[in-house]
Amino acid sequence: MDFNLLMQAPPPATPIEAVVIGVSAGAVDALSTILPSLPPDYPIPVIVVVHLPADRKSILAQLFQAKCQVDVHEIDDKEQLKKGTVYFAPPDYHVLVEDDKRVSLSSEELVHYSRPAIDVLFESAADVFGPALAAVVLTGASADGAKGLAAVHAAGGICLVQDPIQANSRTMPEAALKACPTAEALTLEQIAKRLLEIALKQ
Amino acid sequence: MTDVAEDLETRLLLDAIFHQYHYDFRGYSMASVKRRLKQAKEHFECRSISELQHRVLHEPAVLPELLSYLTIQVSDLFRDPAYFLALRESVIPHLRTYPSLKVWVAGCSAGEELYSLVILFREEGLEDRTMFYGTDINPRALERAEAGVYDLESIPRFTENHRKAGGKSSLSDYYTAAYGSAVLDKSLRRRTVFSDHSLVTDAVFAEMHLISCRNVLIYFDQDLQNRAIGLFSDSLIRKGFLGLGSKESLRFSKRAGDFSEFARDERIYQKQRAT
Ligand SMILES: C[S@@+](CC[C@H](N)C(=O)[O-])C[C@H]1O[C@@H](n2cnc3c(N)ncnc32)[C@H](O)[C@@H]1O
Numbered sequence: 001m002d003f004n005l006l007m008q009a010p011p012p013a014t015p016i017e018a019v020v021i022g023v024s025a026g027a028v029d030a031l032s033t034i035l036p037s038l039p040p041d042y043p044i045p046v047i048v049v050v051h052l053p054a055d056r057k058s059i060l061a062q063l064f065q066a067k068c069q070v071d072v073h074e075i076d077d078k079e080q081l082k083k084g085t086v087y088f089a090p091p092d093y094h095v096l097v098e099d100d101k102r103v104s105l106s107s108e109e110l111v112h113y114s115r116p117a118i119d120v121l122f123e124s125a126a127d128v129f130g131p132a133l134a135a136v137v138l139t140g141a142s143a144d145g146a147k148g149l150a151a152v153h154a155a156g157g158i159c160l161v162q163d164p165i166q167a168n169s170r171t172m173p174e175a176a177l178k179a180c181p182t183a184e185a186l187t188l189e190q191i192a193k194r195l196l197e198i199a200l201k202q
Numbered sequence: 203m204t205d206v207a208e209d210l211e212t213r214l215l216l217d218a219i220f221h222q223y224h225y226d227f228r229g230y231s232m233a234s235v236k237r238r239l240k241q242a243k244e245h246f247e248c249r250s251i252s253e254l255q256h257r258v259l260h261e262p263a264v265l266p267e268l269l270s271y272l273t274i275q276v277s278d279l280f281r282d283p284a285y286f287l288a289l290r291e292s293v294i295p296h297l298r299t300y301p302s303l304k305v306w307v308a309g310c311s312a313g314e315e316l317y318s319l320v321i322l323f324r325e326e327g328l329e330d331r332t333m334f335y336g337t338d339i340n341p342r343a344l345e346r347a348e349a350g351v352y353d354l355e356s357i358p359r360f361t362e363n364h365r366k367a368g369g370k371s372s373l374s375d376y377y378t379a380a381y382g383s384a385v386l387d388k389s390l391r392r393r394t395v396f397s398d399h400s401l402v403t404d405a406v407f408a409e410m411h412l413i414s415c416r417n418v419l420i421y422f423d424q425d426l427q428n429r430a431i432g433l434f435s436d437s438l439i440r441k442g443f444l445g446l447g448s449k450e451s452l453r454f455s456k457r458a459g460d461f462s463e464f465a466r467d468e469r470i471y472q473k474q475r476a477t
Binding site: 057074075078090093098099105106107108120123124127 | 205231232233234236237238274276284359362417419420421423424427447448449450451453454
């Protein structure tokens with residue numbers, strides 16, 4: 001028996017059940033390269049945390065609904081995640097995923113000066129989806145997302161990070177890569193393409 | 203995936219708390235509970251949830267502190283000003299037609315939401331005919347609510363919220379600053395009662411005209427949300443009002459049929475069916 005060959009065989013791919021994205025400064029531009037390329041029947045729910053001011057309504061969902069082929073809306077508490085849908089975290093709430101694939105909101109303390117925080121979403125999604133999760137950290141001037149990405153990695157999920165050199169603000173992707181060195185550093189276009197490839201394996 | 207042993211330990215801990223202390227967190231949103239217990243575990247320097255369970259069962263002093271992990275106390279005066287503006291502009295005109303009024307703030311935390319309503323009702327000339335009931339399960343929160351003392355640093359935010367909520371007076375009329383704190387005027391407490399009441403285990407309150415329960419249901423799973431909403435429905439007079447948090451709705455509730463949407467964006471509902 002040739003063990004080397006066995007070692008090289010790719011592990012059986014787990015179908016991805018959810019995509020989570022974290023982004024801060026420069027969010028609209030970065031997401032504009034990624035979200036509009038998702039086809040209307042994209043088979044995986046996508047949850048996005050953008051750092052937002054807490055005291056204002058967010059127009060992100062409206063903005064991206066106009067640009068996207070998938071359904072886009074802001075999360076309501078206990079919503080069931082559905083395919084072909086992009087979910088935005090509402091201002092002033094953390095987003096967590098429950099075992100039955102519903103999302104819960106929480107107004108517990110700020111994490112990295114933010115509510116919603118990327119770490120909170122990533123950690124709870126990693127807990128529920130394990131290897132069936134793909135997580136993406138994009139541009140931002142914060143350390144949020146690094147700890148969360150490490151949790152996704154530890155659970156066996158796919159970890160993608162925007163190449164810091166290309167990012168509008170490199171702090172967040174750099175911190176993510178530091179916490180999770182095996183994550184793939186990609187351009188926005190490559191990330192968009194990867195998200196489509198992941199779906200093809202479904 | 204989910205750590206099976208830790209899930210089991212979590213369930214055992216919640217069972218233990220229920221049987222020993224009658225606080226029932228078993229139907230809460232587990233993602234948040236697990237997150238908070240992880241923090242509590244670190245705070246109490248326990249290696250496992252089981253160790254935390256041992257401590258909470260054998261050291262009574264642990265419970266109050268653990269409660270502050272399991273119940274989230276974040277609140278503000280006039281949090282989400284648009285909600286209070288909608289109450290002022292759309293609900294108050296209906297309430298004005300009643301000779302006496304009862305208002306219930308369920309999950310009142312340290313009283314912020316309740317005092318916001320007292321101020322609003324005073325500005326609208328309805329305070330004198332209203333009784334305000336604030337309930338919560340966290341004894342420390344209820345003590346703070348009775349005291350009505352907040353961090354002075356929050357006052358600029360509260361003031362801005364109050365203004366955006368259509369405030370007709372100056373918020374500074376209602377507090378005095380002392381040693382880094384803002385102490386609410388005692389007169390605001392004249393028509394208020396704070397008491398211990400759980401939406402999970404306790405019964406209805408009668409004949410309410412307005413129930414405001416914001417950012418409490420998000421911590422409940424769906425069965426518990428159904429129970430609480432049933433409780434609200436049974437506690438309201440016909441045509442009474444129910445206000446929820448800005449991301450909570452009756453959309454997924456079994457008792458949704460008891461209500462009609464009154465102010466959609468602000469999540470204010472009106473009781474229709476008599477029960
Ligand atoms: C995030 S605070 C909401 C405060 C305020 N209503 C607001 O929206 O700003 C949640 C409150 O619900 C209370 N709570 C949790 N479980 C409860 C229960 N079973 N019955 C009543 N109150 C509960 C907590 O103690 C806490 O004070």
